[in-house]
Amino acid sequence: MPHTDWAIEAKNLTKSYGSVEVLKGISLRVERGTMLALLGPNGAGKTTTVRILSTLLKFDGGTATIEGYDVQSAADDVRSVIGLTGQSAAVDELLTGRENLVMMGRLYRLTKASATARAEELLGEFDLVKAADRPAKTYSGGMRRRLDLAVSLIATPPVIFLDEPTTGLDPRSRLAMWEIIKKLMAAGTTILLTTQYLEEADQLADKIVVIDGGKVIAEGTAAELKSKVGKDRLELTFSNAKMLDQAVKVLGNRVADSSDKALSVTIVIQDNNEDIRTTLEVLAAAKLNISEMAIHKPTLDDVFLSLTGKQKSDVSQRIKETK
Amino acid sequence: MAVELVFEKKPRFIAAINDSLLMIKRSCTHILRNSDQLLGAFFQPIMFLVLFATVFGGAVSKALPPGVSYLDFLMAGIIVQTVAFGSTTTAIAVCNDLQKGIVDRFRSLPMNNLAVLNGHVISDLLRNSISTTVMLVTGLVIGFRSSASVLDWLCITGILLLFTLSFSWLAAIVGVFAKSVEAVQWLTFVIIFPLTFASTAFVPAEGMNRVLKAFAVNQPITHVVETVRALILGKPVGDQAWLAIVWCVGILVVAMPLAAWLFRRKTSQ
Numbered sequence: 172m173p174h175t176d177w178a179i180e181a182k183n184l185t186k187s188y189g190s191v192e193v194l195k196g197i198s199l200r201v202e203r204g205t206m207l208a209l210l211g212p213n214g215a216g217k218t219t220t221v222r223i224l225s226t227l228l229k230f231d232g233g234t235a236t237i238e239g240y241d242v243q244s245a246a247d248d249v250r251s252v253i254g255l256t257g258q259s260a261a262v263d264e265l266l267t268g269r270e271n272l273v274m275m276g277r278l279y280r281l282t283k284a285s286a287t288a289r290a291e292e293l294l295g296e297f298d299l300v301k302a303a304d305r306p307a308k309t310y311s312g313g314m315r316r317r318l319d320l321a322v323s324l325i326a327t328p329p330v331i332f333l334d335e336p337t338t339g340l341d342p343r344s345r346l347a348m349w350e351i352i353k354k355l356m357a358a359g360t361t362i363l364l365t366t367q368y369l370e371e372a373d374q375l376a377d378k379i380v381v382i383d384g385g386k387v388i389a390e391g392t393a394a395e396l397k398s399k400v401g402k403d404r405l406e407l408t409f410s411n412a413k414m415l416d417q418a419v420k421v422l423g424n425r426v427a428d429s430s431d432k433a434l435s436v437t438i439v440i441q442d443n444n445e446d447i448r449t450t451l452e453v454l455a456a457a458k459l460n461i462s463e464m465a466i467h468k469p470t471l472d473d474v475f476l477s478l479t480g481k482q483k484s485d486v487s488q489r490i491k492e493t494k
Numbered sequence: 495m496a497v498e499l500v501f502e503k504k505p506r507f508i509a510a511i512n513d514s515l516l517m518i519k520r521s522c523t524h525i526l527r528n529s530d531q532l533l534g535a536f537f538q539p540i541m542f543l544v545l546f547a548t549v550f551g552g553a554v555s556k557a558l559p560p561g562v563s564y565l566d567f568l569m570a571g572i573i574v575q576t577v578a579f580g581s582t583t584t585a586i587a588v589c590n591d592l593q594k595g596i597v598d599r600f601r602s603l604p605m606n607n608l609a610v611l612n613g614h615v616i617s618d619l620l621r622n623s624i625s626t627t628v629m630l631v632t633g634l635v636i637g638f639r640s641s642a643s644v645l646d647w648l649c650i651t652g653i654l655l656l657f658t659l660s661f662s663w664l665a666a667i668v669g670v671f672a673k674s675v676e677a678v679q680w681l682t683f684v685i686i687f688p689l690t691f692a693s694t695a696f697v698p699a700e701g702m703n704r705v706l707k708a709f710a711v712n713q714p715i716t717h718v719v720e721t722v723r724a725l726i727l728g729k730p731v732g733d734q735a736w737l738a739i740v741w742c743v744g745i746l747v748v749a750m751p752l753a754a755w756l757f758r759r760k761t762s763q
């Protein structure tokens with residue numbers, strides 16, 4: 172096995188469907204034994220990225236390697252080190268849980284004895300023993316997801332792709348899935364998980380890459396991302412553009428964001444309220460009158476939406492709409 | 495991990511055969527578990543045989559050579575018709591797999607990805623054997639008699655297997671192309687219905703008009719039907735046998751790689 176520190180490495184991936192550019196240069200790296208969460212709204216390109224990395228989809232530009240194997244020129248090698256749990260559960264509905272597991276194990280080239288024993292073990296781990304001999308079409312959504320995940324673990328591949336593993340699950344099944352994923356991580360598996368939920372990325376991942384419109388728009392640990400956007404924010408509105416410009420100038424690098432349209436600047440408030448006082452002092456010293464002032468406690472939606480680059484007005488509107 | 499995993503180290507070619515065997519087992523399990531389909535495979539031939547024999551029997555028997563009953567004449571036609579209609583299930587199975595995303599799972603495995611098609615096509619042989627056996631038994635019950643020897647029956651089996659294979663591969667192409675199961679049904683209906691009825695499966699060619707006859711006597715279903723019929727009735731097969739074989743092999747040679755290529759293309763976009 173060619174050795175690199177990165178279990179998953181993608182550089183500048185591009186992909187178009189016809190004239191629609193779906194990926195506009197995605198780069199990401201996942202250190203061996205860690206989890207990266209690919210966070211983004213619907214249509215961001217998460218599934219496309221996962222399908223490229225798991226050899227299912229041809230792409231236009233860039234390179235991708237899994238455990239050092241090129242996904243294009245060494246697809247078979249890649250396939251022998253990855254497990255994929257796609258967005259829609261890909262289990263055979265007419266086969267029983269056990270038959271699904273054994274069949275997939277055999278297709279991974281496990282011996283019959285190994286496949287059977289491993290299937291038994293996974294049925295136990297994933298709480299599917301009672302349902303093991305029922306056709307998968309009789310399973311509930313949560314059970315199907317668990318079986319789907321179990322199937323991709325049958326040959327204990329060192330790298331696992333999980334495409335929105337909890338979307339559409341009820342809260343209890345989601346928690347059960349999180350526990351399973353945490354166990355996988357504890358066992359040293361490299362995981363790339365996609366999700367639309369910041370909370371999920373926060374709970375599970377070592378590192379988060381946020382994508383939107385086929386581009387990486389932020390990356391870092393959950394703490395880093397939160398500190399960038401997740402603090403309380405002070406929004407100050409001015410009566411004209413000139414004042415706004417001056418305010419931006421005097422406040423310098425405190426300004427997290429400014430909007431010409433809304434005539435406002437946003438300042439991230441650090442843990443104490445000292446920031447508010449000094450900000451107001453600086454503005455008073457520059458003789459800039461504030462016409463409106465508001466403090467925003469960011470919600471998860473807020474954090475997410477501001478990261479995905481939507482306009483502020485747009486954000487508050489959307490939050491109102493969804494409430 | 496408590497379980498020690500042992501991987502098989504087999505040459506690529508053997509591994510590919512293994513994959514196909516696993517997929518054949520899967521598709522056969524599907525056939526045996528899908529009770530609606532199984533009932534269809536069981537009762538449809540009985541219904542067709544009895545209906546055709548009683549409805550057309552009186553009218554058509556006058557056009558038959560002396561000493562040949564309509565039931566004995568019909569048997570070959572109805573067997574071939576059942577096989578031809580049965581190939582629809584291959585198309586549906588392929589289409590279903592592609593719709594449901596399980597093909598993605600298979601493709602993410604280090605397996606031979608044409609094994610999926612092989613599985614569906616080969617398992618068709620199982621379902622057709624069930625249907626054909628049911629039909630022969632029903633035929634015997636309602637008065638079908640044949641003078642065919644064991645060797646003749648082996649030849650009949652061989653030609654029907656070849657015919658099933660070639661039509662299932664054709665159906666696999668339809669399955670890859672179709673966007674939904676309904677589309678599959680519609681497509682196969684448009685292809686298979688005219689092909690079986692504009693043949694000598696149910697009536698002799700003598701009574702057909704010139705255009706229809708010219709088509710009927712030169713198409714593969716007729717050649718297969720006539721070969722099987724001659725063997726059943728203990729008549730000389732003449733040119734029909736090799737024409738049937740050439741057609742079936744010809745279809746196979748074109749349809750197999752085409753289906754494989756289309757399948758690969760469809761699944762790697």
Ligand SMILES: Nc1ncnc2c1ncn2[C@@H]1O[C@H](COP(=O)(O)OP(=O)(O)O)[C@@H](O)[C@H]1O
Pocket residue numbers: 188191193211212213214215216217218219220
């Ligand atoms: N086969 C396809 N043909 C055309 N457009 C596609 C196809 N598959 C995905 N897309 C488009 O690519 C974009 C990204 O899709 P996807 O990767 O599935 O997003 P996500 O998984 O983040 O929701 C979407 O706008 C989607 O409409």
Ligand SMILES: [Mg+2]
Pocket residue numbers: 217218219258334335
């Ligand atoms: Mg998706």
